[in-house]
Amino acid sequence: MTLRVLVPTAQFAQAIQSPGIEAIVWHINDSLADAPAADVLVTERPREFERRARVASIPGLRHVHLLSIGSDWILAHMPAGVTLSNSRGAVEDATAEHGVALILAALRELPTAAIQQRRHDWVPLWTSSVHGSVVLILGYGGVGKELFLRLEPFRPAALVPVASRARVLDNGLQIHGTAELPDLLPHADVVVVTLPHDRSTAHLVDANFLARMKDGALLVNIGRGPVVDTEALLAELSSGRLRAALDVTDPEPLSADHPLWDAPGCLITPHMAGNTAEFIRLATELTVEQLRRISQGEAPLHLVDVV
The missing domain is CATH 3.40.50.720 (NAD(P)-binding Rossmann-like Domain)
Structure with a gap:
C-alpha cells in the first residue's frame, strides 16, 4: 500500500x-x-x-x-x-538561540546602532546587559530549558525559571510556580515568555502582569502571541516604561498599519525563531x-x- x-x-x-x-x-x-x-x-x-x-x-x-x-x-x-x-x-535549539539574539539585541541597543549606521552617525551607546541582570524565564519546557543553558555563560545575576507548578529538580534547580509571579516580577530586568497558547496561558501577560514589571524592564516573547495582551503591552511601550522584543505577536501576521510596528522600544521579528x-x-x-x-x-x- x-x-x-x-x-x-x-x-x-x-x-x-x-x-x-x-x-x-x-x-x-x-x-x-x-x-x-x-x-x-x-x-x-x-x-x-x-x-x-x-x-x-x-x-x-x-x-x-x-x-x-x-x-x-x-x-x-x-x-x-x-x-x-x-x-x-x-526546533527548541533554534528558538532558544533566537531568544538569546533578541535579548542581546534589545539590551545592547543594536536597533539604535543600526539606525545610527544608516545615518553615518558615530555616537557610542551605553547599554544594559545580560551580565548582572535578573532574567525570568516564563515556561520551563523544551525551549525554556535550552534558553536557560544558553544564558548561563553570560553571568546574569540570576536566572529564574517559572512553570505552572513549583518544584525542585534533581540537580537542585528551583522552579518557581506561576502563583509566585507577583513577587518575582518586580525584581526581573528581563522576562522571557516561552509558553504555548492555550486556555490557561491566554493573556497571562496582561495589564496587571506588566504593571508589576520594574521600570525599564524588557519583555521578550518567543512563545505564542496570544499569551501577551497586545493592548496592555502597547500602553506600557507608549509610555516608555517597558521595552519589548517579540518574535510572535497577536494578531499575527501584523497588518502594515498595526501600532505595534512603531511602538517605542519594541523590536519585532516575523515569527522566525525556528x-x-x-x-x-x-x-x-x-x-x-x-x-x-x-x-x-x-x-x-x-x-x-x-x-
Whole structure:
C-alpha cells in the first residue's frame, strides 16, 4: 500500500520519497488548489488565519505532522479520528538561540546602532546587559530549558525559571510556580515568555502582569502571541516604561498599519525563531522517521492530544 503524503516544499518531497511513499507538494498557505486525497499532511503553520481550516477538508487524511512544536492553531480544525504529532526535539535549539539574539539585541541597543549606521552617525551607546541582570524565564519546557543553558555563560545575576507548578529538580534547580509571579516580577530586568497558547496561558501577560514589571524592564516573547495582551503591552511601550522584543505577536501576521510596528522600544521579528537550516535538517529526519512508523503500523513519535 502506498502512503500518500502532502509536504510543503519540493525539498521535503525529495527527502521523504521512497518505496511505498508518494510525496505530493501542497502548501497549506500558498497552494491555490484544494488539497488532493492523502493519508498524511506534513505542514507548517499557515501565515494567513483563514488557511488553517483547509486541514479539515483533506480527503482520506489519517495523520498530521507539524513542522513546529506549537499546535494551538490546528486543534479546532482536526477531523475526527485523525492523529497529530509535532516536531519536538527539532526546533527548541533554534528558538532558544533566537531568544538569546533578541535579548542581546534589545539590551545592547543594536536597533539604535543600526539606525545610527544608516545615518553615518558615530555616537557610542551605553547599554544594559545580560551580565548582572535578573532574567525570568516564563515556561520551563523544551525551549525554556535550552534558553536557560544558553544564558548561563553570560553571568546574569540570576536566572529564574517559572512553570505552572513549583518544584525542585534533581540537580537542585528551583522552579518557581506561576502563583509566585507577583513577587518575582518586580525584581526581573528581563522576562522571557516561552509558553504555548492555550486556555490557561491566554493573556497571562496582561495589564496587571506588566504593571508589576520594574521600570525599564524588557519583555521578550518567543512563545505564542496570544499569551501577551497586545493592548496592555502597547500602553506600557507608549509610555516608555517597558521595552519589548517579540518574535510572535497577536494578531499575527501584523497588518502594515498595526501600532505595534512603531511602538517605542519594541523590536519585532516575523515569527522566525525556528527558521534555520539546522531545523530543516532535523525536522526532515524526524518526518522520515514518522512516515516509516506510520507505513509500518507503528505509533508516531511526539503525539499531541487533540481533545
